[in-house]
Amino acid sequence: MKIDIEHFGLKDVPVDPETVFTFADGVAGFVDCKRFKVFHEEGKPTVFWLQSLDDPSVMFPIVAPETLDLEYQIELADTDCALLGLERAEDAVVVVIVYRDEAEGGKIAANTRSPIILNPINRRAMQKVLQEVHPTLLYRAR
Template sequence: MKIDIERLGLKNVPVDPETLFTFPEGIAGFEDCKRFKLFHEEGKATVFWLQSLDDTEVMFPIVAPEALDIEYQIELTDADCALIGLHGDDEVAVVVIVYRNEAEGGKIAANTRSPVILNLNSRKGMQKVLKDVHPTLLYRAR
């Protein structure tokens, strides 16, 4: 399978189906997007791109929360664990979606209330909405 990633200026990018992440419930506002590929730009190791294969115009920039000095302690329910096939010894990554907030003068904002949980073993993911998290943190783009 090959896809074009217009935002990164890439054409005919080969995608191994074994490397895809499946989001059984999609991502908030994009529930029809279930299959995603994780990419990163050369030389920009802190920002990754979660590219939808169901709608190639849908792409989310994501970063590890540690890059923004954010630390999570997330409790997943049994239903959450079942959704992403999470078992005790699986490796999990937590990332946050970032975006440019034009209403705040172009600052980079992180959606800290809804981190993305990736099970690196089952290659399934979910967006976990947290109720007791402080408002989105803003950072000046460089």
């Protein structure tokens, strides 16, 4: 399988099945987009991209929360674990979608209320919409 990655002007990019995650319920606002290729630009291993295989115009930049000094403790329901085929909590990988917040002068922001949960063992994924978020402040001295 090959895809075009419009954002980078790339044509006929080979898709390794080991880099494709399936979102049974799609992603918020894009419920018909169920298959996503995960990749990163060469030389930029901290920002990954979720490229839809179902709609080439849909792509999200994602990062590990730790990159932004965020720490998540997420409780997954049994139905979430079943959807992900998750047998052990340590197998889950949590990432957040980042975006440029034009209202804040173009600063980089993250969708912290709807992290993406990936199971790299079976390549199933979901977007977990958190009903309650209890922030913890982290102070760093410099």
